[in-house]
Amino acid sequence: MVTRDATHLTGGLAPDRPEPAGGQPATPAGQGRIRGALAFLRNIWRQLTSMRTALVLLFLLALASLPGALLPQWSLNTSKTAQYIVDHGSWGRLLNTLGFFQVFASPWYAAIYLLLFTSLIGCLLPRTWDFVGQIRMKPVATPRNLSRMPHFESVSVAGDPAGVAQRINAGLRGWRRVERVEGPSVITVSAEKGFLREVGNLLFHFSLLGLLVAIAVGKLFGFEGSVIVNADDGASSAFCSSTPSNYDNFRPGLLVDGTDLTPFCVNIDKFAATYTSTGQASSFVASIRYQAGAALGTADWTSRALEVNDPLRVQGQRLYLLGHGYSPVFTVTYPDGQTQTGTQPFQPEDSSFTSQGAVKFLDPPGYLGNAVRGHQLAIVGIFAPSALIHGGIMTSEFPAANQPGVAIQIYRGDMGMETGRAQSIFSIDQNQVAIGQLVKLNRANLAPGESMSLDDGTKITFTGYKEWVSLQTSYDPAQGWALIFAITLLIGLMTSLIIKRRRVWFRITTAAPEGTAESGAVDHGPADEAVSVAASTVGRNGVVVGVTDDLVLYVTVEIGGLARTDQAGYGDEFGKLVGVVQGGPDGR
Amino acid sequence: MAVNDQLGNVSYLGFQAALAGYIAALVCFGVEFASSRGAAPTAAEAVSMTLRAAGRGRTAVLDRGRDEKSAEPPNSGIGQIVKPPTSARRPMGPLFGRAGLIVTTIGFAAQVFSIVTRGIAAGRAPWGNMYEFTSMICAAAVAGFLFVLYKTRTRSIGFFVMIPVTILMFVGGTKLYTQVETLVPALHSYWLLIHVLAVSLSSGVLMVSGVASLMYLLRARYERKLKAEQAWVKEAGTPEVTARQPAPAAAGFVPQSVVADKSRLASLPSLATLDRVAYRTAIVAFPVYTFAVIAGALWAEVAWGRYWGWDPKETCAFVTWVFYAAYLHARATAGWRGTRSAWISVLGFVSVLFNLFVINIVVSGLHSYAGLN
Ligand code: HEM
Numbered sequence: 023m024v025t026r027d028a029t030h031l032t033g034g035l036a037p038d039r040p041e042p043a044g045g046q047p048a049t050p051a052g053q054g055r056i057r058g059a060l061a062f063l064r065n066i067w068r069q070l071t072s073m074r075t076a077l078v079l080l081f082l083l084a085l086a087s088l089p090g091a092l093l094p095q096w097s098l099n100t101s102k103t104a105q106y107i108v109d110h111g112s113w114g115r116l117l118n119t120l121g122f123f124q125v126f127a128s129p130w131y132a133a134i135y136l137l138l139f140t141s142l143i144g145c146l147l148p149r150t151w152d153f154v155g156q157i158r159m160k161p162v163a164t165p166r167n168l169s170r171m172p173h174f175e176s177v178s179v180a181g182d183p184a185g186v187a188q189r190i191n192a193g194l195r196g197w198r199r200v201e202r203v204e205g206p207s208v209i210t211v212s213a214e215k216g217f218l219r220e221v222g223n224l225l226f227h228f229s230l231l232g233l234l235v236a237i238a239v240g241k242l243f244g245f246e247g248s249v250i251v252n253a254d255d256g257a258s259s260a261f262c263s264s265t266p267s268n269y270d271n272f273r274p275g276l277l278v279d280g281t282d283l284t285p286f287c288v289n290i291d292k293f294a295a296t297y298t299s300t301g302q303a304s305s306f307v308a309s310i311r312y313q314a315g316a317a318l319g320t321a322d323w324t325s326r327a328l329e330v331n332d333p334l335r336v337q338g339q340r341l342y343l344l345g346h347g348y349s350p351v352f353t354v355t356y357p358d359g360q361t362q363t364g365t366q367p368f369q370p371e372d373s374s375f376t377s378q379g380a381v382k383f384l385d386p387p388g389y390l391g392n393a394v395r396g397h398q399l400a401i402v403g404i405f406a407p408s409a410l411i412h413g414g415i416m417t418s419e420f421p422a423a424n425q426p427g428v429a430i431q432i433y434r435g436d437m438g439m440e441t442g443r444a445q446s447i448f449s450i451d452q453n454q455v456a457i458g459q460l461v462k463l464n465r466a467n468l469a470p471g472e473s474m475s476l477d478d479g480t481k482i483t484f485t486g487y488k489e490w491v492s493l494q495t496s497y498d499p500a501q502g503w504a505l506i507f508a509i510t511l512l513i514g515l516m517t518s519l520i521i522k523r524r525r526v527w528f529r530i531t532t533a534a535p536e537g538t539a540e541s542g543a544v545d546h547g548p549a550d551e552a553v554s555v556a557a558s559t560v561g562r563n564g565v566v567v568g569v570t571d572d573l574v575l576y577v578t579v580e581i582g583g584l585a586r587t588d589q590a591g592y593g594d595e596f597g598k599l600v601g602v603v604q605g606g607p608d609g610r
Numbered sequence: 611m612a613v614n615d616q617l618g619n620v621s622y623l624g625f626q627a628a629l630a631g632y633i634a635a636l637v638c639f640g641v642e643f644a645s646s647r648g649a650a651p652t653a654a655e656a657v658s659m660t661l662r663a664a665g666r667g668r669t670a671v672l673d674r675g676r677d678e679k680s681a682e683p684p685n686s687g688i689g690q691i692v693k694p695p696t697s698a699r700r701p702m703g704p705l706f707g708r709a710g711l712i713v714t715t716i717g718f719a720a721q722v723f724s725i726v727t728r729g730i731a732a733g734r735a736p737w738g739n740m741y742e743f744t745s746m747i748c749a750a751a752v753a754g755f756l757f758v759l760y761k762t763r764t765r766s767i768g769f770f771v772m773i774p775v776t777i778l779m780f781v782g783g784t785k786l787y788t789q790v791e792t793l794v795p796a797l798h799s800y801w802l803l804i805h806v807l808a809v810s811l812s813s814g815v816l817m818v819s820g821v822a823s824l825m826y827l828l829r830a831r832y833e834r835k836l837k838a839e840q841a842w843v844k845e846a847g848t849p850e851v852t853a854r855q856p857a858p859a860a861a862g863f864v865p866q867s868v869v870a871d872k873s874r875l876a877s878l879p880s881l882a883t884l885d886r887v888a889y890r891t892a893i894v895a896f897p898v899y900t901f902a903v904i905a906g907a908l909w910a911e912v913a914w915g916r917y918w919g920w921d922p923k924e925t926c927a928f929v930t931w932v933f934y935a936a937y938l939h940a941r942a943t944a945g946w947r948g949t950r951s952a953w954i955s956v957l958g959f960v961s962v963l964f965n966l967f968v969i970n971i972v973v974s975g976l977h978s979y980a981g982l983n
Contacts, residue, residue, distance in 0.1 A: 073942065073944070077939050084936070087925055087929050090922075091925035091973065303794055331799040342914070501911065505917075508904045
């Protein structure tokens with residue numbers, strides 16, 4: 023018991039303890055192999071749960087995370103990652119195969135943290151047992167040779183042993199302590215403090231486990247979906263989160279199939295951004311209406327302003343305003359007088375919102391069957407909220423729509439929607455142009471209201487623009503738990519770092535020679551040594567020892583102190599404990 | 611949000627004054643440090659050296675609660691390397707040291723003034739961009755240093771702390787400087803106040819911790835040399851060197867050490883002191899840093915739709931956190947105390963700086979605040 027306890031105090035843990043040298047009795051031959059295997063497993067387990075392994079794994083965890091910060095990651099930026107791989111040739115492909123562009127989903131990363139957490143469990147359980155045992159145990163007996171302790175002092179004071187012990191006890195308020203009688207007129211007091219430190223440490227490590235579980239649950243059962251919606255007083259139909267296909271991009275957790283989403287619907291009425299004179303944004307607000315639960319499908323909408331840093335929380339899901347941009351509106355007047363209107367979000371390219379994109383008109387009127395495909399129209403180009411033409415190139419000089427303009431190029435022909443290739447909403451399929459199916463016509467720069475004409479008499483008018491917002495829905499059923507564990511983690515950490523574990527022992531002896539004899543009778547050699555140390559100390563201090571003429575009794579008190587981690591910081595406090603013996607005002 | 615450019619300029623004056631103060635302090639501490647070559651080790655240093663020499667036990671660094679504050683000589687029975695009282699030129703050093711302390715304090719006051727006026731000028735928390743953030747970190751580091759100085763009276767730390775502080779201040783004041791600006795909407799949140807304040811304060815204090823660990827490594831190297839010298843001298847059987855014997859009481863004759871004589875490192879604080887400074891500052895800063903990361907996650911939940919997304923900044927913050935966790939672990943692991951844990955602490959410090967500069971400037975992510983604009 024004592025040994026284990028002492029190891030604990032010096033900061034070592036079970037695995038650091040030297041193994042008892044093969045003390046097992048010989049086993050019958052048949053069981054030998056199983057025993058061997060068990061011993062082998064036990065050994066591995068012991069290795070895995072040692073402090074040293076934990077340290078190495080922590081190190082590996084940090085190292086393995088680094089590429090996640092330094093290399094582009096698929097999960098964060100697909101195009102950048104793809105570009106990086108192309109730029110780095112076979113190196114890029116090799117790193118990609120090895121998972122360096124999705125570090126946090128790679129098997130080697132998982133291996134490290136799973137090992138680490140296995141080690142953590144293997145380390146926590148025995149420590150918890152130990153700790154429960156320690157709570158019930160009395161403070162350990164006073165070591166024989168206190169002068170070997172990192173903190174040691176020997177003083178001699180007036181009083182009888184029992185009285186001095188009482189004084190020490192009184193001065194140790196808040197310490198767990200026990201008084202023991204080692205022999206006639208030798209009394210020891212053992213005391214310890216700082217049990218909460220271990221509580222904090224265990225709380226901290228268990229919270230780590232809890233946090234990991236909460237993160238895992240979130241990854242399994244959560245989802246994220248994003249969608250771009252025009253802000254136009256409800257002219258576009260409301261966005262409803264009832265099915266994944268309503269999103270432009272839906273990223274389900276591993277156990278989410280998207281069949282039972284809890285729906286809500288939103289209408290984006292208006293979006294407003296304000297800018298400083300230098301073009302830096304100062305606010306973004308979207309005015310929305312939403313409905314959920316019983317209100318779905320009724321005319322019952324709730325209005326709200328949706329802002330950055332202020333998500334809408336509805337039905338356990340969160341709706342975020344993440345981005346915004348412009349959607350130019352074009353009207354096409356076909357030769358037969360029929361008109362079609364099209365609008366499409368353009369992608370911002372710079373901080374002044376020079377945006378590029380394409381508006382596609384797939385169903386020209388007056389054509390049937392395959393002929394339709396020969397007469398589809400695409401308007402491809404630039405939208406600039408504050409247009410500035412310089413050297414024939416249109417850019418925007420300010421993010422607000424002060425002087426909107428478009429620089430567009432028209433294509434006519436087959437968009438290639440039936441080729442099966444995925445098409446970006448921001449561009450046309452250049453393959454179709456290359457094979458001559460899509461023909462480049464004229465180009466023009468237009469201000470709102472201006473038109474251009476094509477060779478067949480078709481008129482294209484830039485009628486205006488709308489603003490779009492990009493919204494994201496997030497769902498994570500375990501994030502509340504993650505927060506709770508983060509808080510307990512912090513509390514545990516602070517407790518464990520602030521509270522110091524300390525032990526102190528007092529041995530009170532009447533330093534007269536007969537004291538030596540008496541204690542020697544109970545406890546041999548070492549006690550003599552202790553007393554002789556004490557005696558020499560007293561001698562050095564020049565204090566008169568023993569019973570004096572006026573019958574004042576002097577006792578020698580040896581004080582030893584041990585701290586678990588912060589040995590150096592114990593000094594001041596230890597000084598005060600020495601003061602307790604001398605009976606200063608409230609122990610100082 | 612009104613922006614007050616005039617007050618902003620006043621604030622920048624304060625910043626420049628602070629930088630000037632810190633440079634002066636660096637020079638003063640430098641002079642003191644340089645002039646202390648061959649100085650006698652203090653009592654605690656001698657104790658620290660012998661304890662290290664005494665064996666590479668489980669507790670590599672340990673001090674018997676005797677502060678170097680107390681001028682009392684080390685216990686007899688502990689080997690020591692002491693030089694006779696030195697020449698009259700010596701007092702120059704401490705003079706410069708005290709001057710360094712004074713200019714540091716003045717610089718610090720100027721910097722606090724600069725930060726406060728910047729906040730008033732901008733009408734918001736003055737830690738919204740890299741210039742402001744760098745200034746905060748340096749202020750925290752200097753405050754941390756002043757506190758450590760108050761606790762331990764080891765001025766030589768000042769020289770080593772002022773090196774990174776002046777470099778950061780210089781870069782912050784020139785390359786990173788921006789006029790007072792309002793913030794992009796992504797930063798309009800009280801989380802800015804909480805998260806960034808916690809990050810910058812803890813980073814500043816971690817800087818002191820990292821510097822103390824670096825000094826620890828220097829000092830440990832020096833002591834290894836010293837020990838090698840002792841061993842060599844002993845082997846050679848030179849009679850004067852009796853480092854392992856108790857010193858004669860009156861120090862009438864004291865053995866000398868060539869290494870100690872030649873190296874300025876002899877005037878570094880003891881290993882025990884450096885270890886304690888590094889540890890104490892780390893355990894103050896680490897929970898604050900942990901809190902900062904948690905607050906960042908809470909903000910990310912509000913702003914970006916998830917509390918953790920392995921954005922480069924987040925990843926690097928995690929790496930830093932793990933390094934410091936490893937440091938605290940190492941200090942409780944047999945065979946890892948002392949030099950090895952000091953190395954880990956230095957790594958943690960490097961990753962703090964890396965996160966601040968390289969990630970912000972070279973690697974872009976959500977934290978580059980380009981997200982919405
Ligand atoms: C999951 C990764 C781990 C992390 C992030 C971590 C982090 C920490 C931190 C920050 C501390 C210092 C604060 C305190 O004393 O409470 C600490 C202490 C400690 N950890 Fe861990 N730990 C991890 C895993 C482990 C494992 C696997 C073990 C067991 C082998 C372990 C055993 C300990 C012990 C014994 C202490 C107390 C040291 C002392 O007394 O100062 N930890 N840990």
